[in-house]
Amino acid sequence: MKKRCLVATGGGDCPGLNAVIRAIVKRASKEQDWEIIGSRDAFDGILRDPMEIVELDNSTVAGIHVRGGTILGTTNKGGPFAWAVKDNDGNWKEEDHSAEMLRKLEFLNVNAVISIGGDGSQRISQQLFEMGCNIIGVPKTIDNDLGATDITFGFPTAVEIATDAVDKLVTTAESHNRILILEVMGREAGWIALHAAVAGGAEVCLIPEIPYNINKVIERINKRIHHSRGFVNIVISEGARSINGNQQYQENDEFGNHNLRLGGAGNRLMHELKKGGVTTDIRVTLLGHLQRGGKPIAYDRILATQFGVKAFEMVLDKEFGKMAALRDGKLVAVPISEAIEKYNYVDLNSDLVQTARDIDISFGD
Numbered sequence: 001m002k003k004r005c006l007v008a009t010g011g012g013d014c015p016g017l018n019a020v021i022r023a024i025v026k027r028a029s030k031e032q033d034w035e036i037i038g039s040r041d042a043f044d045g046i047l048r049d050p051m052e053i054v055e056l057d058n059s060t061v062a063g064i065h066v067r068g069g070t071i072l073g074t075t076n077k078g079g080p081f082a083w084a085v086k087d088n089d090g091n092w093k094e095e096d097h098s099a100e101m102l103r104k105l106e107f108l109n110v111n112a113v114i115s116i117g118g119d120g121s122q123r124i125s126q127q128l129f130e131m132g133c134n135i136i137g138v139p140k141t142i143d144n145d146l147g148a149t150d151i152t153f154g155f156p157t158a159v160e161i162a163t164d165a166v167d168k169l170v171t172t173a174e175s176h177n178r179i180l181i182l183e184v185m186g187r188e189a190g191w192i193a194l195h196a197a198v199a200g201g202a203e204v205c206l207i208p209e210i211p212y213n214i215n216k217v218i219e220r221i222n223k224r225i226h227h228s229r230g231f232v233n234i235v236i237s238e239g240a241r242s243i244n245g246n247q248q249y250q251e252n253d254e255f256g257n258h259n260l261r262l263g264g265a266g267n268r269l270m271h272e273l274k275k276g277g278v279t280t281d282i283r284v285t286l287l288g289h290l291q292r293g294g295k296p297i298a299y300d301r302i303l304a305t306q307f308g309v310k311a312f313e314m315v316l317d318k319e320f321g322k323m324a325a326l327r328d329g330k331l332v333a334v335p336i337s338e339a340i341e342k343y344n345y346v347d348l349n350s351d352l353v354q355t356a357r358d359i360d361i362s363f364g365d
Helices: 017-028 098-107 119-130 155-176 191-200 214-224 265-275 298-316 336-341 351-358
Strands: 003-009 034-039 053-056 083-086 092-095 110-117 135-139 179-184 204-206 232-237 282-286 322-327 330-335
Touching (some): 003 017, 017 034, 017 053, 017 110, 017 298, 098 110, 098 119, 119 135, 135 298, 135 336, 155 179, 155 232, 155 298, 179 191, 179 265, 191 204, 191 232, 191 351, 204 214, 214 232, 232 265, 298 322, 322 336, 330 336
Parallel strands (some): 003 110, 110 135, 135 322, 179 282, 204 232
Antiparallel strands (some): 083 092, 322 330
């Protein structure tokens, strides 16, 4: 009987997921005694009755590396430790079904699991590993906020999309003498905003790591606009906040989704600027899920492919409880516990932050 490796994609979707899946399958096909299966919608496919399992072979994954999203589907709600069930009164509640999932994996003769996901998904991976699951992690998030790896796949494509948006907004801002605010993703880490602001030549970059002083932002605007002439482009992370305020979020009424639904930072900034006396016309663009969609750029396809191959080789070497990572240009295996221990915030003393300051980008501080 062949050994089985189960693949699951969890959390938010991002470009490069399919390239990882394809790489795992193609590398495994070189081994005569292994086969790959996939679980629909993260681990939900295992927990559902009947189970939703996909056979993954070379024909299934042919050409999928150029496609965005994930052929397995994904979810950022529920999971084995918070499975949604309906009680006798018709109300939903969460239950720990992790032991049931492990029994089902044993029933399926699964010898190893590869979990592709970000911080939340890898926390689940660590819990399963501590319960005895032979699990390997692959780092995925457009926010680039997962520790223990220099970069996560999906992030470069998100930056490319955000930079393209900045480029387009520059031309319309200049044409109309406007202040244009672009709100990008980044809950606690401002990597996308920082890279897009530098690449796109924005005048102001507001990130969660640096609470901004609205008066400093206005000062930077006034350096660019005189007698109603001139324009300013601002890139702001969804998780950015002023020194006197909090993150902007909406109440999340989705059962099983414990993440705050951030959004509105750009509009809040616009109102703060107007309240501060700015009379120039201001418009806000919310880039939203466009950052997650579409084809991965070449770098992400390559990185995701490397991670997929590395992950399966970690399975062969029985390096369970570890995550594939890129460090100093080399593929390595690091403990999942290390990856989730330290959140990857933007280093305010980094060369890139200093570069941004040296080209006169204001962080509002």
